Amino acid sequence: MKKLFAILMLGLVLFIAACSQEGDTEDPEKDGATESGETETDTEDSAGDSEATGEKQNVTFWHSMGGAGQEALNAIVDSYNSSQDAVQVNAEYQGTYDEALTKFNSVAGTDSAPTMIQTFEIGTMSMINSGSIVPIQELIDADGYDMSGLEENIVNYYSLDGKFYSMPFNSSTPVMYYNKDAFEAAGLDPEAPPETFEEVEEASKAIVKSNPEMKGFALQAYGWLYEQLLANQGALLLNNDNGRTDTPTEIGWTEEEGKSIFEWVKHMVDDETFANYGTNGDNMMAGFLAGDVSMFLQSSASSRDVIDNAPFEVGIAFLPHPEAKDRAGVVIGGASLWMIDDKSEEEQKAAWDFMKYLQTPEIQAQWHVGTGYFAINPAAYDEQLVIDAHKEMPQLQVTVDQLQATKSSYATQGALMDMIPEGRKIMETALETVYNGGEVDDAYNTAVDQFNTAIEQANAARGE
Secondary structure, three states, X not given: OHHHHHHHHHHHHHHHHHHOOOOOOOOOOOOOOXXXXXXXXXXXXXXXXXXXXXXXXXEEEEEOOOHHHHHHHHHHHHHHXXXXXXXEEEEEEOOOHHHHHHHHHHHOOOOOOOOEEEEEHHHHHHHHHHOOEEOHHHHHHHHXXXXXXXXXXXXXXXXXXXXXXXXXXXXXXXXXXXXXXXXXXXXXXXXXXXXXXXXXXXXXXXXXXXOOOOEEEEOOOOHHHHHXXXXXXXXXXXXXXXXXXXXXXXXXXXXXXXXXHHHHHHHHHHHOOEOOOOOOHHHXXXXXXXXXXXXXXXXXXXXXXXXXXXXXOEEEEOOOEOOOOOOOOOOOEEEEXXXXXXXXXXXXXXXXXXXXXXXXXXXXXXXXXXXXXXXXXXXXXXXXXXXXXXXXXXXXXXXXXXXXXXXXXXXXXXXXXXXXHHHHHHHHHHHHHHHOOOOHHHHHHHHHHHHHHHHHHHHHHOOO
């Protein structure tokens, strides 16, 4: 019966994942049609005719939101289009962030390029280096727009030398999900979840002792999560202040900081309390929902799906940290909105108006409750819609509390470099090696060598 339930839960989660993936992972590929059913050529023609006919100014918006995220985004786009008579935003799904960025690079500088595009946070330097964008700082200055009212720990990531290149939009951080029922059965306090690596290890032992069929903890082999566990120790991913004061030349963390994550997992592998799902986040979530593992780390943007689909009470806690280190906080994940160059002034102004609309408290409240992403504008948390949602699901408040408790530093601002996607793959391979019984020293040292080589090669490719 348990196996049947696990299969059913796995099917449910895979269905959810196929429809709606968090902005830090991949979304299912769709065709190139617009939401209105027009082809890209139709959209371009209508945009080109707008000035001559006096019709609405068309704005082409490429995004990577699937499933529930796309439904929420479409509702917001529709509300904006209905709210005024000057601008028509056409939202067009372009696949995953990687797929959308690849497509953009193939059409940049041509009439086929969109007015604005949603790109993941680690694509920041690639977009800046492309030479195909207009820094939104130019529009901020021209409009006298005040960014200081937006969430500090979100805008800190997207501010480089006091200049904004893109507008923050969908933002999330990792949290720890745990099974409150399993905690209670193991004699653990479900209202006092583990805060440190060591406490997670001890709780995992108690869970397995009380229920040998359940593992204690799971950590997806995901480079983003490794980066977050570094930052929560106050550690840098890259030197030169995470690439924020100069171009990075090597890794920024110490051996103690970087190796602590590998050793933490190795302890649980040796204790047989660790659930190995490799790089597959869908299987990990399915295992949690099926009662096969009691704790796991994942994006806060998954909170609604996890809470709504678990057959037990779900707890959400802050990201753990080594006992010897103080909690520093988390780095923003997700994506931001970029203005594309070579568009008319009217088209760019229209896109800018839409960007500002997205940041209003009412719209951010709608976005936060509908998706689980943070509100970029913290005034949204005072909206009745959010107050009611947090009362119904107090776990959502925990995700916000963790973000707002983060101490601003170069570590928690996050790293900037165009090789970070490659760096993530390197760390994922190293983590999997340890998960499968490999030695920590060998896996770690190999990863560091490969990471530094990737940095050197990226700099050489840019002639630096």
